[in-house]
Every structure is written in structure tokens, then in C-alpha cells.
Amino acid sequence: MFLGVLGFGGQAAHARVRGARGGNVAVAFAQARESLERVGIFGEVFSPAELGGLLVRAAAGTARLSLGVGRALTTGNKLEVRLVNAAGLELDSAWRDVLIPELNHRQAWEDFHVTAWGDGQVNAPISHQYNVMMRDLGFNGKFQAYPYGSVEDGLWPTFTSSAPGFFPGKPRPDRVRSAGTVSDPAFGARVAAHLAERLPPQNELGIAAYSIGDEIELTSRHAVDEVDFSAISLTAFRAWLRDHYGSLEALNRQWGCEFATWEAVMPATTPEIRGQANLARFVDFRTFMTDEWVKALTHATAETRRHAPAARVGHTNTFGSLPFNGVDFWKICTIPGFDWGQEYSEAIKGDGHKAVYALWRSFLPDDFPNLGWIGYAHHPAAVRYEPWWLALHGSRGVSYFATNAIEADRNTSWALIHPTQAYTPFSHAVKEALRPLVEGCGKALMETREVEPEIGLLWSHPSMLASWCESTWEMPEPPYRPPFDAWGAWAQSAFNIRLLLEENGLSYRYLAPQQIAADPAVLRRYRAIYLPATVACDAATLAALRAWRDDGGLLVGDLNLLRYDQHGTPWAGESPLLALFGVRPTGPTIWQPAPLAEAGFEGFGWQP
Secondary structure (H helix, E strand, O other), X not given: OEEEEEEEOOOOOOEEEEEEEOOEEEEEEOOOHHHXXXXXXXXXXXXXXXXXXXXXXXXXXXXXXXXXXXXXXXXXXXXXXXXXXXXXXXXXXXXXXXXXXXXXXXXXXXOOEEEEEOOOOOOHHXXXXXXXXXXXXXXXXXXXXXXXXXXXXXXXXEEEOOOOOOOOOOOOOOOOOOOOOOOOHHHHHHHHHHHHHHOHHHHHHOXXXXXXXXXXXXXXXXXXXXXXXXXXXXXXXXXXXXXXXXXXXXXXXXXXXXXXXXXXXXXXXXXXXXXXXXXXXXXXXXXHHHHHHHHHHHHHHHHHHHHOOOOEEEEEOOOOOOXXXXXXXXXXXXXXXXXXXXXXXXXXXXXXXXXOHHHHHHHOOOOOOEOEEEOOOOOHHHHHHHHHHHHHOOOOEEEEOOOOOEEHHHOEEOOOEOOOOOEOHHHHHHHHHHHHHHHHHHHHHHOOOOOOOOEEEEOOHHHHHHHHHHOOOOOOOOOOOOOOOHHHHHHHHHHHHHHHHHHOOOOEEEEOHHHHHHOHHHHHHOOEEEOOOOOEOOHHHHHHXXXXXXXXOEEEOOOOOOOXXXXXXXXXXXXXXXXXHOOEEXXXXXOOOOOHHHOOOHHHOEEO
16 A cells, blocks of 8 residues: 655655654655645645644744555555645655555455465565565465565565574483473573564564464474473472472372482473383473473563564464473463464364364464464365365464475475465466355354354373373374374374364363362253363362263273373272263283274173
């Protein structure tokens, strides 16, 4: 959008833009008042009589105008000032940016938001051409590339704040987090200093949203990294245990240990805990580290809002919950205060580790914009299916990977636009698929609400940790194909149930033990509740589920069910299976393939 300002009659002079605040842009001219005979803005020319209302101050040799910007369509505008003499000859001219950041902050979330991972490794003129072509395809946003250029070309910019220490480094022999101990106050101070320096200069661009980082984790999903055994972290862990248990005696009873002092308390690593009956030394430590990671995310979110108060803040691409990566979806979704996201869904991912969109959707408000990633598959069915799946599941937008990304080593291209800046068959297909969404259908779907789900899936972070301890799998990222042991079964169980429900047209939501503890009546919303690979659960949740079942609810269990409490300690006395399902375990779970027709109660290691 261009604001054209024409000054007729004066001598050569310059204009200075004072900024767009309060709905106005102030322009100062180094020339006399009488030389300003006509002003044009947004295509409308004001007469000399109308200039009286626009002129706010005049002094010797100067004139100052306050021009309303209420008709602006985008954050990025250019003010053109031309001084013309009586004969119509141009004497001087100037261009200035007029930025109206509040437009991006509002518009980016009022309409169906179509963004893409931005163009990389290009200069400004080439980036501009990519922007023009992406707009032609139906895109109205751009993520993580050249925010000034995005604003200049009328795209809503979203960006990462690149807060230091949130990308995991390589494992260290001493089991100290190489990217920084998140319990260390110095870690938070570095984050705060970085955001204080980086964000304020970008506020005038109207960055619509920041991500703390894309694919950030406490530790990498590609390596066993059992952090953090630094002195600072262990001291914080022992304080956390004191708060939870109250006394060393209570801790020793839960863990089955005999620590003589708090200073002697040590958590367990994977090799130390596997094969043990009581998993609490491992489960409690990983729960603590998850809490510390969530605290770090909460701090970074608050500091981002401090320095960019109008922008949304999120955590994009979390992947699944793993033993060491700090992801407990109930805590990640509800504690830091995120208000946008970009997550993988089962629209594009066929495994429980990466398809996490449903978890975010379950624990956040219906109007939470989760612009799920798509665009990795270029065949026609995927192009048509993926954006509509997300729109129909309340995403409020989509994110494509990517504008011009290719990887020669893998002989792979994800590019919507070829690096030669040519459209591709994929981009033409995307344009056709997006057209109804960007022309009104997407916004209409934003104003609809799903029928209240009547099926719940219990979310259990302790079950994930216990399943890892029972497994022999060597990498955090789980297997996606059978045969499974406890780890692979946990990773795929809920995903398979979700697919079954989706294919039968049934809506569902995850619910967390914390929700049930806060209000047991929340269970009344559901006619059926699944316990997918719920290896561990606390007694209060089980009691609430039993009462709900006795009141007519349908409770559906899964294999390897309810072996531990929420700390990973085996149940003392009778198994909860008897009270909930009327069966008893007859021995340890045996992970081996078995034909379904031969697997009665006895085949599963149960007896009625």
C-alpha cells in the first residue's frame, strides 16, 4: 500500500515521517505552509480547503501534517513525498516506510492463515519475487525469513526468537546438558538478555507471532541423553523431592531405598533402572526434569511478551513425549501460556510420535490457532486432503514446508517454487486446493465448533516413562512397526485408537489426571473413556474412573495395564485391574506375537 503525498508550489525540500501512532502518520516538511496546496493519500486528493484540518502546526519555513491511516490495508506502507512547482515540474521527492504493526497483530488471526517456511539463502530482490509468487498461490503469511520483506510485500510475518539454549546439544559423558542446565539461574538470564536485545527493534514490523524455537527439546530425540546430573540440577531435584514427599522416610518408602541423608539421594539412569521392579528413581527424576523444562519455556514466553507484547508466542513442532525431551503435553499446553502453534497431525504422519496435533487440540481452547505443517507429500490426493483435514479440525490455518527448500544429498525437493523461481506442478495443485479456503471457506470454518466429544483418551506421562523402563529399545524415538515391546506399544496404542475413532466418524479428546483431580465431574462429559497403554496411574484418578464407570460410563483398557502408580512403584496388594475390570494379572507381560483368535483372557496373561 502506498501513501502518495503531493506538495505543490514550494521550493526543493525534504519530508520526515514521524511514525504511525494513534491512527495517524505525522509528516514534517521543511517548507512554508502556503506551498502545500494539495495532498493525496490512499488515492484521495485533498483540496486546499481540506488541508486546514490536516495541518497541525506551521512555523517559519516548516509545515507539519497529520494524515489519517484508517484506510490502510497492510502493516507495510510507503509514503511518497513529491514537491512540484507551479509548472508541474518535480523539484524533490522522498520515500519513507509507514508501518502500522497493529494491523498484522489483528489480521493474522482474524482470517484463515496460510503460511510457509520462508525462502532461504537468497538476497532481498529474489526474496521479493518469491513473496509475489507465494501471494499468487494464495499465501498470506511467511515464517522464519526476512520479516521486513514480508511486511513490505503484504505478508504476515511469524518468526523464531532464537532464544539461546533451547536447541539440545550432543550428549556429554558427565550427563550435564551441553546446551545449558535449565535449572541454573544463569540460563534464564541469558534468555532474558537475548530477547531484550533482539525483539524490540522488530516491534515496528508487527511480527504476528514468535516461536521460542522450532523443534526445540530438552534433549535430542535421536540420542539417549540422561540430563541433567550437574550439581545445580541435583540440588534442585532434591528440593523438588522434599516438596513432594515431605520427609526422607516417605521418599525411601516410595522408592524402596535406604538413603541416610538428602544429599545422598541420587536418581537412576536407564541401565540402572531396567530390570528393576520399582521404577520410581527414574520416573520421579524424569518428571522433575520435565517440570524444569516447562519452567524454562514459561520464562522464555514471559520474556518474549515483555519485549514484544502484541505478538503471540508459541512452541512449534514439539514432536512426541519421550523419556528425556521434557514433553508432557498437559504441562506444555497449559503452563507456559502459548497462544499459537505449528504441529504435525495424522493428516501427514502415520505414527504416534509425530502426530501430536490432537493432544494440543485437546488441552487448549477451540480458538487456539495451530497452523499444522503440511506439504511434504506432493501427490494429488495429499495436496487436496491435507489443508482441508486441518481446516475441518479447527486449525485456523496451515503451514507449508516450504517455499524453496531442496536437499541435494537426499535427492528431495519440498519446494513450492523452484529455486529458478518457476512454479511447479505441486504449486499449481496447491493453489487450486487453497482457493476455496482463502476465499472464504477457511474463515467460515473458523467460526464453527465441533460437536462436543463423547469419547475420552486418558493422557498418562508416567505411563510413557514406565514403558521405556520396561523396554529394551535403545533409542528414544520409538519404533513405528511391530513387533513391539512396551515402548513401541505405548507409542502407537493411542494413535491406533484415534485412527479407529476417526475412521468411524467419532470425535474424541484427551483428558489428563490433573483435569480429573481439579473437577471429577469433567468425566460426565464422556460416554466412553479409553486407557491407551496406561501402565501407570495415580490412585485418585483410578477412584474417579471407578465412580464414573459405576455411574454408567464405559471404560476400555489396553494391554500392560495399571502395573504402577504415578511414580512407577508397583501396586501393593490387589491390582487395580480387579476393581476396574474384574480381572487379575497372572504374571508379567510377555511381549510376543500371538494370533488374535487364540488370545482370550489367558492369552493376555489375565484371568477372570
